[in-house]
Amino acid sequence: MTAQPAAIGVRIATQPTDVAETEGVAVTTAPSKKAAIEVRNLSAYYGAKRAVANVSLDAPQRSITAIIGPSGSGKTTVLRALNRMLEVVPGARIEGSVRFHDVDIYDPQIDPAAVRRTIGMVFQQPNPFPTMSIFENVAAAARFNGIARTKAEAAELVERSLRSAALWDEVKDSLGKSGASLSGGQQQRLCIARALAVSPEVILMDEPCSALDPIATLQIEELARELRQRYAIVIVTHNMQQAARVSDETIFMSMNEDRAGYVVETGATAQIFTNPVNKITEDYITGRFG
Amino acid sequence: MSVDSRLLRPTAPGRRAVDRTIFGLCILAGILALAPLGAVIYFLIVDGLSAWSPAFLVELPGPITTPGGGALHAIIGTLMMTGLSLVIATPMGLAVAILIVEERTSRIAPLVRTAVDLLAGVPSIVVGIFVYTLVVLSTRHFSGFAGSVALAIIMLPIIARTSEEMLKIIPRSLREGTMALGMARWRALTFVFIPTIASGILTGIALAVSRAIGETAPLLFTALGSNFVQTDFSEPMNALPLYIFQNAINIGFPAAKQRAWAAALTLVVIVLLFNLIGRWLASRATVRGARS
Numbered sequence: 001m002t003a004q005p006a007a008i009g010v011r012i013a014t015q016p017t018d019v020a021e022t023e024g025v026a027v028t029t030a031p032s033k034k035a036a037i038e039v040r041n042l043s044a045y046y047g048a049k050r051a052v053a054n055v056s057l058d059a060p061q062r063s064i065t066a067i068i069g070p071s072g073s074g075k076t077t078v079l080r081a082l083n084r085m086l087e088v089v090p091g092a093r094i095e096g097s098v099r100f101h102d103v104d105i106y107d108p109q110i111d112p113a114a115v116r117r118t119i120g121m122v123f124q125q126p127n128p129f130p131t132m133s134i135f136e137n138v139a140a141a142a143r144f145n146g147i148a149r150t151k152a153e154a155a156e157l158v159e160r161s162l163r164s165a166a167l168w169d170e171v172k173d174s175l176g177k178s179g180a181s182l183s184g185g186q187q188q189r190l191c192i193a194r195a196l197a198v199s200p201e202v203i204l205m206d207e208p209c210s211a212l213d214p215i216a217t218l219q220i221e222e223l224a225r226e227l228r229q230r231y232a233i234v235i236v237t238h239n240m241q242q243a244a245r246v247s248d249e250t251i252f253m254s255m256n257e258d259r260a261g262y263v264v265e266t267g268a269t270a271q272i273f274t275n276p277v278n279k280i281t282e283d284y285i286t287g288r289f290g
Numbered sequence: 291m292s293v294d295s296r297l298l299r300p301t302a303p304g305r306r307a308v309d310r311t312i313f314g315l316c317i318l319a320g321i322l323a324l325a326p327l328g329a330v331i332y333f334l335i336v337d338g339l340s341a342w343s344p345a346f347l348v349e350l351p352g353p354i355t356t357p358g359g360g361a362l363h364a365i366i367g368t369l370m371m372t373g374l375s376l377v378i379a380t381p382m383g384l385a386v387a388i389l390i391v392e393e394r395t396s397r398i399a400p401l402v403r404t405a406v407d408l409l410a411g412v413p414s415i416v417v418g419i420f421v422y423t424l425v426v427l428s429t430r431h432f433s434g435f436a437g438s439v440a441l442a443i444i445m446l447p448i449i450a451r452t453s454e455e456m457l458k459i460i461p462r463s464l465r466e467g468t469m470a471l472g473m474a475r476w477r478a479l480t481f482v483f484i485p486t487i488a489s490g491i492l493t494g495i496a497l498a499v500s501r502a503i504g505e506t507a508p509l510l511f512t513a514l515g516s517n518f519v520q521t522d523f524s525e526p527m528n529a530l531p532l533y534i535f536q537n538a539i540n541i542g543f544p545a546a547k548q549r550a551w552a553a554a555l556t557l558v559v560i561v562l563l564f565n566l567i568g569r570w571l572a573s574r575a576t577v578r579g580a581r582s
Contacts, residue, residue, distance in 0.1 A: 088469055117472035127467040131485040131575075140481060141471035191467070198471055 036061045036202050036232035037082055037119070042096035043260075044077045044086060052077050053260040054096070057251050059202065064224060064233045066247035066269065068240055070284065073253040074261025075236040079204050082234065083119035084112040100202070117145060120200035124207045126187035128179030128194070135175040137190055138162060142197040157197055165193035166223045185216025189223065196227075203227065205235040209242065221246045240285065244273050252281045338555030341548035346556065350518070351533075357545040361553050363519045364533035368560070370521065371434055371513060371529060372503050375441035380495060382442075383449025388479065390450070391457040403454075410447035415507035417443045422511040434520065434527035437513025444505055445498035452494025456487035489572035496568025500561050506531035530557040 035058035044052040052074035059065045059082070067075045080086040081094050084105060098105050105115045128137050138161050139154045148154040158175070162168040167189040171182070179190055188208055195203060205224070209217040224233055224246050237243050243250055250272040252264045265278045276282045349360030390403045417440050425436040460483050468478035484491070509515075514526040515536060530553050537550035 083470070085466065085470060088466065113469075113472035113474065115472075116470050121466075121470040123463060123466065123470070125463050127461075127463040129464070129467070129482050129486070131482070131488070141473060144473055144477045144481070145471075194471065 034061050035059060036101065037234070038097075038099045039078070039082070040097045040099075042078065042081060042094060042098065044074065044081055044092065044094045046089070047091040050258065050260045052081075053256060053258075053262050055253075055261070055263050057263060057266055059232050059234045060249065061232050062228060062230070063248040064228050064235060064246050065249040065251060066243035067234065067236045067251045067253060068238075068243045068284075069253035069261070069264075070255070071238075072259065072261070073255050075253055076206055077261065078253070079206055079234060079236045080121075082202075082204055083121055084115045085121060087112070117198045118200055119202040119204060120195035120198065121204045121206065122188070122191050122195055122208050125211050126184060126191050128182070128187050128190050130178070130180045132179055133176045134162075134171050134179050134182070134190060137179040138193050138197045141194060145198055147197070147199060158193075161193040161197040162190075164196050164227070165189045166219065166226065167193055183216070185212050185219055188212060188216070188220060192220075192223065192227075200231065202232045202234065205233065207236055207238060210238060217242070240273075244269060252276075252278075252284065254280055254284070334551075334555050334558055337551040341552040342555055343552075346549075346552050351549060354540055354546055355543050357548065359545075359549065361528075361530065361533050361549070361556065363516060364528040364530045364553065365556065365560075366519055366521065367434065367437075367513065367516070367527035368503060368529040368531075368557070370523070371438045371441055371509075371527060372499060374435070374438035374523065375445055375502060376495065376499060378438065378442035379445035379449055379498065383446050383494075383498075384453050384484075384491065386446070386450040387453035387457055390454050392475070392479070406447045406450045409443070410451065413507075414444055414505050415510075418508035418511050421508065426512060429524075431524065432512065432514035432526040433524050434513055435523040437509045437527060437529065438523070440508035440512045441502040441505060444502045444508060448498040448501060449491075449494050452497065453487075453491050456490035456494075457483065460486060485575075488575040492568055492572040492575060496565050496572075499564050499568070503561055503564070504531055504557060506535050510535075530560070 037059040039055055039057045042052060042055040043050060055074070055078055057065075057078075067078060069075050077086060077092075080089075082098060082105075086092050086094060094106070100115070100119065103110070105119075129140065132140060135158055138158045139148060142148045142157055142161075143154060148157045159168060159172075162171065167186060170186060171177075171190075179187065182190060188211075192203070192208075209220050212220065221242065224235065227233060228248075235243075235247065247269045249266065250269045251266045252272060253261050254264045256262050265272060265276060265281045267277070272281065273285060276285060345358070346360040347365065348362050349358070350362055351359035386402060386406060390399050390406075393399050421436055421440040421443065425439055426432055429436070464482065464486065465478070468482050473482075509529055509532050513529060513532065515532045516526045516528045520527045534550050534553045534557070537546040537553065540546040541550070
């Protein structure tokens with residue numbers, strides 16, 4: 001191995017040549033900081049209203065990136081732009097670029113469904129398919145996408161996904177029960193298992209714990225730390241303690257004079273929470289506004 | 291040393307009187323609404339049961355003046371024509387509802403929706419005449435098939451409208467859940483949305499069946515009626531409402547009057563059975579779907 005430049009701040013200095021080195025290789029030392037998703041000058045509009053202005057950010061591989069900020073600062077809008085779930089909102093459109101490993105996900109040749117299978121999403125309210133069993137909830141999407149073709153493959157995939165989502169031990173004897181019969185926290189982990197079953201590389205979480213009690217919240221946070229070893233995770237949260245607990249990188253967003261969201265500051269979570277550069281960040285972190 | 295509290299002040303007697311009067315009027319309106327239903331059920335049971343016998347289900351009617359006889363041909367015709375019209379109207383109604391809701395931004399969706407509304411308002415006799423010109427004149431034959439088409443036209447807007455309402459209430463979170471997994475829209479519809487609203491769709495189908503099964507007018511110029519058991523859809527068929535009509539216009543003959551009452555009771559019991567089956571299916575669909 002040749003001498004490498006110090007790994008600090010490599011997020012910005014990514015070269016396309018690193019791809020072969022990091023992809024699929026188990027990293028034994030510090031997690032690679034190569035970005036899975038790069039956002040440049042993203043502006044999002046709902047009709048004529050600009051909701052997000054000129055956002056640029058990176059979501060590094062095998063890291064948890066938290067987006068924090070006051071209500072209305074466009075956190076969810078940015079998150080949804082990352083897997084083309086924004087455009088399903090009537091009247092929503094974006095400018096700027098979102099790249100997944102150097103591919104523009106908004107390229108006209110690209111199927112939004114393929115983007116969403118690669119960049120999965122977990123929502124604020126757990127949304128298991130109400131008529132399906134626990135097993136079917138996990139198996140269905142994978143089966144429709146041709147990932148699991150036989151019954152045995154499906155059973156194996158379901159077990160693997162449920163284990164990855166830390167739900168297997170609780171539901172292995174009741175896989176035939178309705179997904180809606182689970183508790184809120186279990187439903188959310190079921191939704192995570194369902195997202196994992198289609199083999200994503202990135203998982204977007206939109207305030208995944210805001211409908212959950214503290215114990216279920218901690219379980220989801222632990223799970224996120226587990227999943228971080230294999231996936232890039234971007235999590236939107238209102239809860240600053242949560243961001244501080246789980247994330248490696250933090251992006252702080254706020255609103256400008258036109259009430260459009262923008263990125264105030266990004267950096268390593270420890271740094272943002274202990275030594276923010278920007279006064280607005282500091283005020284928000286210390287609870288003086290927002 | 292009494293405590294002066296607004297809680298202790300009496301309510302003005304005028305307000306109580308107004309309250310009681312309005313409540314009384316509501317009760318009266320309720321009784322007035324229920325009275326005709328009660329009367330229908332009463333006479334059906336009293337006159338219908340005295341005219342009815344198990345033989346009514348398995349025999350054919352004799353001459354108009356001869357007492358006894360049954361409505362086997364009409365029962366079979368009703369079940370067959372209602373069944374075929376259900377097979378025609380259910381997929382069409384569902385397809386129309388999907389078009390209206392899932393393609394709501396398209397130009398055709400509001401047109402189709404208006405057309406369905408208008409269709410629901412078309413008098414059933416007009417539907418009969420329409421099918422007469424469309425099917426009977428072109429095949430040069432009255433037939434059970436023509437009758438089924440007419441009944442399907444009666445059913446279509448009911449199924450379409452109830453399915454539309456159900457599709458509309460599918461929560462956004464569920465729609466987004468399917469999209470976030472990269473599921474194709476038709477798969478989301480077939481495997482997630484329609485099972486989720488199955489109980490509502492079944493309720494709509496049960497409503498449509500109840501409505502169509504009692505229709506006489508659309509069958510007059512289409513199925514026409516028959517004096518024999520007919521299982522060939524290309525031939526004229528009898529149906530219970532037609533049978534009631536044919537006997538009721540000969541009400542001067544006591545035997546015909548008896549048969550009309552017995553057929554009316556039979557028809558109402560069949561409608562009731564259909565509704566019970568529909569509800570049972572719907573409740574099964576919800577139990578699988580709902581929490582717990």
